[in-house]
Structure formats: C-alpha cells, structure tokens
Amino acid sequence: MNDEYAGDSSQWAFGTGFEDPLAGVDTTVPPGVDPAELAAYCLMLGDDALIMSQRLSEWCSRAPDLEEDIALANMALDLLGQARLLLTRAAAADPGVVPVLPEGSPVPAEDALAFFRDAEQFRNVRLAEVENGDFAHVVVRLLLFSVARLAVLERLRTSPDQVLAAVAAKGVKEVAYHRDWAGRWFLTLAQGTEESRRRLEAALDALWPYQAELVAPRPGFGVDPATVRDEVDAVLDQVFAVSGVERPDRAPLPGTGGEGAHTGALAALLAEMQVVARAHPSGRW
C-alpha cells in the first residue's frame, strides 16, 4: 500500500500519497501484556470487522441508488482493512491461533485466519453475521455496530500495544463516518414516509436483541466493551429522540459471539466466503 504500489506519482493528476497506518510503529508485544490475551482481543475486533465487511459487500449492486451502493462498498472496504491489520496482529502476537495449512502453503496468516477457521472459532458479535434485509436493516445494523465500535476504538488509541493503538487511530476516522452515514439515514427513514418508518422500526425491532452483546463485559486485555455501555446508550438515545423513535423493549439474546455462540447465518456466510480459498489451500493470490 506504499511506494511499491504508488509508482511515479507525478503521472497522476491527484498524486498518490498513500499512508501506511503502521509506519514506524513498534510491533513488539509490550512487557506485561499476555500475547495470547492480545491475540484473542485482536481476533474479536478483527472478526467483527471481517464479518460485517462481508455482509456490507453483499450489498454491492443492490443498494437503492448508485451513490449509496458505492457508500456501502466504501464502508465494507474500510472494515476489511481493519480486519486485515487486526488478524495479522493476532497471528503475530500468538502464532498458535493460526490454522495449520499444508507444508509450503504461501497463504499468509491473515488469510489463514479468515478462510480456514470454522464458524465456532469466530469471535464476532452476532449482529454482524445475521442475514441482510432491506435498506432500513443495513442502516440500523450499521448504526448499532458503529456506535459501539467507535466508542471502543476511541479508547483503544491509547492502548499499550502500539499496533492496536495505530489500528484504532485509523479506524476511528473510518467508523466515525460510518456512524454519521447510519445516523443520517436513520433520521431520514424515521421522518420520511409511513413506509420508510415502518421498515425502520421493523429492522430496529429485529436487530435490537443483538445490541446488548456489543457492550457485554469482556475481561482480560484491551478495552472492555462494557465500559462504553453508558456512552453507547447516550448516543443511541439521542438518535432515537431526534428521530422520534422509541427505544425497543426486547430482551437481549443470551450468550456472546466472543464465546463462540453464533447463529446458523455465520456458517452459511463462511461457506460462501471461504469456498475458493479452501479449494486451493496452496494457492497464490
């Protein structure tokens, strides 16, 4: 993503000027940090981004108009970039988390983690994995997801792990835009037509049982999502108030994806996402 891809920048009207979010970052695991705990934390954050990215990319060519289609693809790519850095960090901190591939396979660790783990080994929240619905569904899903993720990433910018801190600093800028996008559309659909409001409320009702998991306690290394619960609640309440939408009263789903609890939708998603990589475990891409 750096000079090797940039070529001669003078031939491009807008230049290249690509940035490497990890430039000059100390990649050693800091003293006092358990590498296995760091890896587990990066897997959780990385899997959230990877699975959410996959669901968003399924919107490609299906959005209500061209501009929103590109917006959704942009957000999918932002999250894919975060997933790559986080899975790579997990593998570097604890190589034991990486699935074993045939001798001599050129598949990098981040790909091995993405394509050669089964559903029960993924640590993502279930909000990211449930099947797509209509446009209101993706708006609500992104709002709930990005409000919580932004709050966590903001705190992770001061993580003792320099790589995680750098990934968070990059991610904050991206997810802030995702939250803005989702918040604006939430308000627009809520205050739009009878039909747009009906769809929005249906999506919110369907997805709300998955919301609590985003801020469920997670002891160990890293920012505990439970510590951002009040902030997340305040942001969501503000969006609901401005939009004139009631906070749903539905019980949270028991368990968490971080403990390996998933819906059947994840296995189906992975089957499609992983099939080509698994057919060619020694392939070079």
Place this chain on the structure above:
Amino acid sequence: MSADRREWPLYEVFVRGKRGLNHVHVGSLHAADDAMAVRHARDVYTRRNEGVSIWVVRADAITASSPDEKDPMFAPSGDKVYRHPTFYDIPDNVPHM
C-alpha cells in the same frame, strides 16, 4: 428505481486536490439535498485520495453558455496571439502554467 427516486435533483461536483490549485469539476450525482450531495460526492469522487475539499451545486443553478453561440463567443479570441505570454522562456521548475 421508483418515481420518487427520479425526483432527486442533479448536482455537479467540484473537488480540490491535495496539491492545491482550484476546485475542478469531476462529475455529477443525484442527491435529495445539499448535505447529502456532499456526502455522496465524498463517497463517489474522493475514493482514491483525490481531494481535500468538495463543492457541490445544483445543476439547475448553473447558467451556461450555449453551443449555438460558439462562434461569436469564442472564435474572436482565436487569432490574438499577442494575448499569450509565449515570447517568454519559462523555467522547467515552474509548474501549472
């Protein structure tokens, strides 16, 4: 693509690149209002690191010259070579001339 969809007005988009100079017209898009047009412009026209500033304007707010007037408008300047600074040597390191 319902009838409602077609009512979104057309906007023209201008982006200023990192290396300065002027906002340059880069294309057009549809949006429901000015704020959404800026967001759409960001998503559609600055994905490749092109810009640091965006202007959008409703296409129907632009007054344009007519192709029918091409000759009286532009032909008279075609032979006024003395209006160009072509008799100076420009050093190689002076850009954007």
